[in-house]
Amino acid sequence: MAGLADVAICPTVGPEVIAGSSRMKAGTAQKLVLNMLSTATMVRLGRVLSNKMINVQLTNQKLWTRAEGILTEFTGVSKIQAAKALKDSHCNLPVALMMALKKVPRSEAARRLQEGPSVAKVLRQAMEEP
Helix, strand or coil: CHHHCCCCCCCCCCCCCCCCCCHHHHHHHHHHHHHHHHHHHHHHCCCEECCEECCCCCCCHHHHHHHHHHHHHHHCCCHHHHHHHHHHCCCCHHHHHHHHHHCCCHHHHHHHHHHCCCHHHHHHHHHHCC
């Protein structure tokens, strides 16, 4: 089959610790390959900034707290300012990041993010600019 494909991903897992139980290592290898593919996809789509997933739906307290941490890490704002930026951005982390980085309103932040090649690239450029 590898000869028919443009890309072949064929991990070699070696023998199992328990003879005759090939599903354990094969299942782990499959999961790792799928994790690598989904991670690479998110990076290529511009949904990752540095090593942080920024395209996240803030559907619970854990994700809200994570978004606040990402905002404080990348922009230097306080936790209170991060929470306000998230609320003002309608819970949109990339928009909140742009708002905090460039001190612009939500509409301007959203416009800037939409005009770029990817959200992550636009945010990286915003972090590099004075």
